[in-house]
Amino acid sequence: MPTRAVPPRPAADPATDARRAVMALAAAARVDELAPVEALAGPGVTDLRVPEIGLVMVRGRAGGSGRPFNLGEATVTRAAVRLAAGETGFAHVLGRDRLKARRAALLDALWAREALRPTLEAEILAPLAARLDAARRAEAEKAAATRVDFFTLVRGDD
């Protein structure tokens, strides 16, 4: 799946922005890259919403500012969990991977625990960001290598 920058959104407080950034990474992750959250979450996790698959209508705007229109439906999986200590996590991910949705929700819940953020950063988020970055760069380089610059030496109408 191509990675891309998070689209512009209404300004939120820094805490929400950080949470969004974490969830954007989780959305682009492979399911195995999120595996460490299971051990970190520990026992006693309540599935507020057992992972379920459904459709969402994806809406678009031409140029980012035109009239909103319905682009089409996309399959998403959503999940909501609560940790034993009471933190809740919510996640929607594209596709039909229930395990990934649950792990993303666990990540969201664990992110709420400030003391755990360095661990999450080191074990999951930093390697994930590095991989996505490398993939993005490799793709950009591949595209750049095929670029042809055209320029005119002599105009024919002289």
Next chain:
Amino acid sequence: MPAPLAATLRPGFADPVFDAQAAFRAAMSALAEPGTIRSLAGLDHAPAPLGSIAAALILALADYETPLWRDALLATPEIDAWLRFHTGAPFSDAPDAAAFALVSGAEALGDLDRFSHGSDLAPEASTTVILTVAGFGADTGGVAFRLAGPGIDGTRDVTIAGAPVDLAERRAADLALYPRGLDLLLAGPNAVLGLPRTTRIERI
């Protein structure tokens, strides 16, 4: 959703698809064969005082286009948050604008005329009332009723504990309104019993 309530929010169905289908099937069968007792695995962890059967029914039936009315006892912040999270249904303060009404017991049922009976053109737009009762069966010491009408071969006798004692009289007026009318789902401790608008009820 409000952050403080997330810490107390209860889970919904353990298996959303099959559990909701089982609850829907029980409700449908209960209305198709009025007076039969359809046992159902309820939601034991539903927020009190919402009963486990009523909780399973409303989770299976309600969605974002079915306004919900609930009586004062059931309109707690915890139940509201739970219903909003799991069903997405809007709340209605007017009983006659609701597609589903959650009623905690006979004393909270009030006048049946305050619920929507639909119109002659759209009789299905009526309110479906989910009334919590204490139990079914002769050993519950409840009130005995004799039912007749579509879905019943001859008559069917039921004993319902916790139903309004004047249920027969209150439902009799509705029969003349057909096709308009109210459908009632009685939620017992572990089963559901349907009393659709077509059922004639007689106290015995």
